[in-house]
Amino acid sequence: MKMTRRDFLIKGTALLAALGLRGPIVLADDGLPISSTVSSDPGVDNPVLVVVQLSGGNDGINTLVPYGMGGYFDARSTLRITQSEVLALTSQVGLHPSLTGLKALYDKGKLAIVQGVGYPKPDHSHFRSMEIWQTAEPEKYLRTGWLARYVESSLRSSTNPLRAIQIGNAANKAFNSDSIGVPVIQTVESFNFFDAKTPKADQNRLSKAFLDMYDPLRQAANLQVTCQRGVDAYESVEAIHALDNAYVNKVEYPKSGFAKDLQLIVKLLAGKSGTRVFYVQLGGFDDHADEKNLHAKLLSQMDQALSAFYQDLEAQGLQDRVVTMAFSEFGRRVKENGSGGTDHGTAAPMFVLGGRVKGGLYGEYPSLTNLDNGDLKYQVDFRSVYYTVLDDWLKGDAKAALGQIFEKINFI
Numbered sequence: 001m002k003m004t005r006r007d008f009l010i011k012g013t014a015l016l017a018a019l020g021l022r023g024p025i026v027l028a029d030d031g032l033p034i035s036s037t038v039s040s041d042p043g044v045d046n047p048v049l050v051v052v053q054l055s056g057g058n059d060g061i062n063t064l065v066p067y068g069m070g071g072y073f074d075a076r077s078t079l080r081i082t083q084s085e086v087l088a089l090t091s092q093v094g095l096h097p098s099l100t101g102l103k104a105l106y107d108k109g110k111l112a113i114v115q116g117v118g119y120p121k122p123d124h125s126h127f128r129s130m131e132i133w134q135t136a137e138p139e140k141y142l143r144t145g146w147l148a149r150y151v152e153s154s155l156r157s158s159t160n161p162l163r164a165i166q167i168g169n170a171a172n173k174a175f176n177s178d179s180i181g182v183p184v185i186q187t188v189e190s191f192n193f194f195d196a197k198t199p200k201a202d203q204n205r206l207s208k209a210f211l212d213m214y215d216p217l218r219q220a221a222n223l224q225v226t227c228q229r230g231v232d233a234y235e236s237v238e239a240i241h242a243l244d245n246a247y248v249n250k251v252e253y254p255k256s257g258f259a260k261d262l263q264l265i266v267k268l269l270a271g272k273s274g275t276r277v278f279y280v281q282l283g284g285f286d287d288h289a290d291e292k293n294l295h296a297k298l299l300s301q302m303d304q305a306l307s308a309f310y311q312d313l314e315a316q317g318l319q320d321r322v323v324t325m326a327f328s329e330f331g332r333r334v335k336e337n338g339s340g341g342t343d344h345g346t347a348a349p350m351f352v353l354g355g356r357v358k359g360g361l362y363g364e365y366p367s368l369t370n371l372d373n374g375d376l377k378y379q380v381d382f383r384s385v386y387y388t389v390l391d392d393w394l395k396g397d398a399k400a401a402l403g404q405i406f407e408k409i410n411f412i
Contacts, residue, residue: 047393050265050278050324051147052351053172054302056285057126058328059295060348061376063099064113064365068092071368075335079292079342089113093365098299101307102351109359110310111351112411114385116366118347118378122330126286126344129329134173136383136402146386146401147277148177154396155276161236162273167280168261174279183236187264243271250315251308258282259305266312269322276394285328289339302326310353319355323393323412326351327382333374347378350385358411384409 065081066072068091073080086094087103093115095103105111119138123129132138136146147164155163166175166184175182247270253259261280268275282302287295306324313319331348347366366376384406390398392412399405 045321046274046276047395048269048276048278048318048322049389049394050262050280050322051174052306052324052326053130053279053281054285054326054328055126055130055281055283056287056328057129057330057332057344058285058348059287059291059342060328060331060345061334061342061368062291062295062332063096063299064093064115064349065096066093066365066368069365069368071334075368077336078340079336089361093361096296096299098296099303101303102353105307105310105353106359110355110357111353111359112357113361114350114352114380114409114411115361115363116347116376116379117327117350117363117382117385118330118376118380119382120378122346122375122378124330124344126329131173133327133329133382135176136386143176143178145172145174145176147174147279148180148182150277150390150394150396150401151175151180151182152177153400154390154394158274160274161239162268162275164277165268165273165275165279167264167278168257169281172279172281181236185240185264185268239273240268243268243273246270246272247316251312253308253312254301254304256301256305258301259308262305262309263312266309266316266318269318270316287332287341288337288343289341291336291341306353313355321355323352323354323357323389325385325389326353327385331376334368334371334376335374345375346372347376350382352385352389352411356412360411362409362411380409381406388412 061072062076062079062081065086067081067083067086067088081096085097087097087099088094089103089106095106102111106113119132121138123132123138131141134145135142151164162183164175164182166172166182168186169184247267249263253263258280265278265280268278282298282305284294284298306326309324310319313322327350328348331345332342333345335342337343363380366379368376370377383402387398387402387406388408388411390396390401392408
């Protein structure tokens with residue numbers, strides 16, 4: 001059936017959406033779209049990093065609960081987690097009762113918890129603090145992100161368009177770059193802009209139409225970067241189409257968007273995407289009011305999704321290839337506010353999960369009484385955690401990505 005003008009416009013819009021509105025489609029000399037597949041050596045056995053962003057400022061004090069430390073129960077008369085509720089790790093600290101899955105992984109030695117993570121001169125703004133974590137620069141404003149610099153310095157020889165992927169709505173400055181493009185994927189199906197009934201001639205006609213519209217030779221120099229991003233995006237679509245359909249679902253995931261995003265990561269790895277870095281996020285942690293119930297629900301959602309994710313990695317034989325690192329832009333203040341919540345704070349724990357992770361507690365829990373204007377004093381610079389995963393896990397050029405050398409932590 002021949003494509004009508006209306007069909008052409010609809011599919012054209014879908015194609016632009018799949019490409020992220022970034023530019024042209026490239027045709028070969030015969031007028032057919034270039035078939036860009038995953039590199040013949042995509043590094044399917046290489047280590048993988050999954051970065052989980054907990055957006056909103058997770059209350060680290062009620063996540064890793066200092067139930068044995070002076071000042072906790074006094075500061076949190078309504079929000080405190082009692083000793084009988086805490087999932088104890090030591091006589092001083094334990095996990096929130098919603099984190100039963102992570103507690104089990106901790107007991108198996110698969111979960112490392114870095115205590116009191118932050119940075120100098122902390123900023124209480126969501127936007128600026130998240131920007132600091134994503135650019136890895138607390139003192140200056142940078143255009144580029146720390147993961148983009150890792151890709152540029154350590155994966156520059158890779159031709160795999162899926163070497164780094166943002167999952168769901170995780171578009172952020174961590175991958176900001178003037179030279180590389182990173183695809184944002186919500187579902188694999190969203191990249192199927194041609195259905196099986198679309199004739200090949202119509203597919204090629206649509207591709208040629210976009211080439212005519214976005215031909216870089218017809219554009220000014222300042223638009224050529226945009227055109228190249230379009231090429232990158234199209235190659236990402238083609239690479240996803242070329243993946244093996246090797247994933248067999250062996251684990252029941254909870255019905256949440258976060259869990260679905262994590263399952264997509266396993267599907268891509270099982271299909272031999274060759275991806276080295278994934279970025280995903282879970283939001284809603286800005287607990288200024290009614291934190292007791294809301295925080296428990298969010299932590300439960302995180303716990304169930306990460307637990308299923310790790311089980312799925314084990315079922316696919318991938319658990320020793322993947323390290324998952326979870327962070328939030330800041331923690332919360334020690335003392336609860338008058339609305340049953342907590343306000344923006346500073347230091348908080350980071351979680352590092354994986355088959356080859358050396359589980360346990362790292363760093364020191366900040367004092368709850370020796371405070372900086374009501375805030376915890378950070379004990380570990382977050383860039384030390386970044387440096388460790390870049391250098392010891394991904395075997396990349398950590399100094400090039402972060403601009404300097406940081407003390408490493410022995411969880412890998």
